[in-house]
Amino acid sequence: MSVSPTDPPSLALRLVLALALCLLAGCAGLSPQQTQAVDAIVGQARPIDTDCDRADACARASELHELAGRAFAESTPGEPRHYTLLLDRGSDALLARIDLIRSATTAIDLQTYIFDEDDAGRFVLDELIGAARRGVRVRLLMDQLSALKRVETLAALAGVHANLQVRIYNPVLGRARITYPGYVLAGACCWRALNQRMHTKLLLIDGAIGITGGRNYQDDYYDWDAEYNFRDRDLMVAGPAARDMGDSFERYWNDARSVPVEHLSDVGRLLLREGVPALPAATPDQPARLRSAKAVADDPQLVRERLISRVLPVGHVDYVADPPGKDVRDGRLSPSSSALRDLILGARERVMLQTPYLVLSEPARAVFRELRRRESPPRVIVSTNSLASTDAFIAYALSYKYKRRYLRDYGFNIYEMKPFPEDAPIDLATTGAIGPDGQPPAPRPSRRVECDRNSAIDCAQARQRARQAARAATRPLAREFAALAFGSRRSNSPVPLQRAGLRMGLHAKSLVVDEAVGVVGTHNFDPRGDRYNTESMVVIRDPAFARELAASIDRDIAPANSWVIAPRDKPPVLSGLTYSVGKASEQLPVFDFWPRRYATSYEFRASPECPAPLPPDDPRFRDCYEPVGDFPEVALGLKSLLTRIFTAFGAGLAPIL
Structure with a gap:
């Protein structure tokens, strides 16, 4: 009898593999006592003071955000009113997100498949933290397979502020991060659970205006990569449909598959061992680009020209x-x-x-x-x-x-x-593929391992540190579609071409x-x-x-x-x-x-x-x-x-x- 790709392994095999996973990947979850201790550590570390004492959390004025108020005011139960904005250009999609995050007065809910720690991802993350510190409730929900790549970052976010909560969706093996061996073994023991991923993407501001579509949080979704960028599309919607977006997010946030990041075994053990680490300061690959993006976001006229001018009113949405956990068998x-x-x-x-x-x-x-x-x-x-x-x-x-x-x-x-x-x-200028003079930028510094050639031990240690840094800088699933990684990031990279560009x-x-x-x-x-x-x-x-x-x-x-x-x-x-x-x-x-x-x-x-x-x-x-x-x-x-x-x-x- 043939076996389909969705047939689970036998129970005995699954038990054996689960045991092997626990031994090889350290997959044992936190005990109730450890969970309580982690909660105490995080609770003590989280600041509760805010940078603002105003009722609007010192939100910045935004014409995008004002569209939501207009839409609700113009809507009736039988004839809803919405304002929409197609976001074709990556730089505009990032600008809209930053503008709306800064305009939030009460709540920000962000749900995504990929959230990277590159320039674009860290830019958005810092804006979310800034919103939490000025008094906005921020909830960040990420799928496990492509969440923030460093356990240390997740541990730092667990205690960064009382207004910021982070959860991981469907954490297979009870961990925030899984290695390639863990990924392969999880596929053998927990095939369906491993494949049930949260591909939903939503940014919801004050329950009134949302952005959804194809983009994740990574450089190549916002024209910030010097080699390969996605032609993608988002849609901003302001008006009553945002209530349905909020209801959907609540279902995911409160689902048992969405686990507070500090309750995951690898993050929790780090917190027990070292306490809440400080979130390292961002070190962007291209600081000038980041400064330019912030300047654009600070310019209401540019926001008006690039975004507001293209807003389209519509009726029902x-x-x-x-x-969560959709089941479409039978x-x-x-x-x-x-x-x-x-x-x-x-x-x-x-x-x-x-x-x-x-x-x-x-x-x-x-x-x-x-x-x-x-x-x-x-x-x-x-x-x-x-x-x-x-x-x-x-x-x-x-x-x-x-x-x-x-x-x-x-x-x-x-x-x-x-x-x-x-x-x-x-936007070619934001990719880093060309410099201010219209020419390709200078090559990045070499990553060649430096070590003491008179000491074989020092060289071995240096190479080991370099390998560990390389593993930390990538994740098993580099692209959204990479359900099968086949052992290396290169397996899912674009094919070589006849010419460069x-x-x-x-x-x-x-x-x-x-x-x-x-x-x-x-x-x-x-x-x-x-x-x-x-x-x-x-x-x-x-x-x-x-x-x-x-x-x-x-x-x-x-x-x-x-x-x-x-x-x-x-x-x-x-x-x-x-x-x-x-x-x-x-x-x-x-x-x-x-x-x-x-x-x-x-x-x-x-x-x-x-x-x-x-x-x-x-x-x-x-x-x-x-x-x-x-x-x-x-x-x-x-x-x-x-x-x-x-x-x-x-x-x-x-x-x-």
């Missing part, structure tokens, strides 16, 4: 969120997946779907098969990553495997993002139906989103908003930014046999080594005869486009070969990818 759909299904099935003319990972679950495939069977099916436009742009080449391999199905059976028009898009909403990868998750409904959220339209990850989204039934969102996706699929995926030209001989063998090979879960794939990438070539891009089903398509290969821009090497291998062997990984 739905916030759809999966419950064929059930979660609230987020069910909402997406209903919206897509309601399409009449066009569906625009943007996802970084085109790996569809069986329920999603059923939806698109149903659309395709209609007498006049809607056009389905898909914006996704190419192998050259993605940070998850294993996921791309599964998308590559099923191109024939997507194009022929479902009728998709697929556009894959280029790694160096010419017209992407990115500042690369971008798509991370936005959005949907537009008939330019009447727009959706911005966290769901990747993939099996993990259906089965394991908790997801959330904002649904707005407003033509003006839908057109704005559609225009944003249209920009991403323009020829300057994406390749078109279309069928290859038929071979001169045996074309029918070639197609049939390729189709049969695609159905195999393993050994899909057929070298000729159904589709390939095409580049638009403008000319007087081809003034504008065309869809792949236009009769003149091949007059205006030329094939550029299966993996354009990619340097042939190990990951290209691995992509082929996972195409052949990786179909069984779809549920966990």
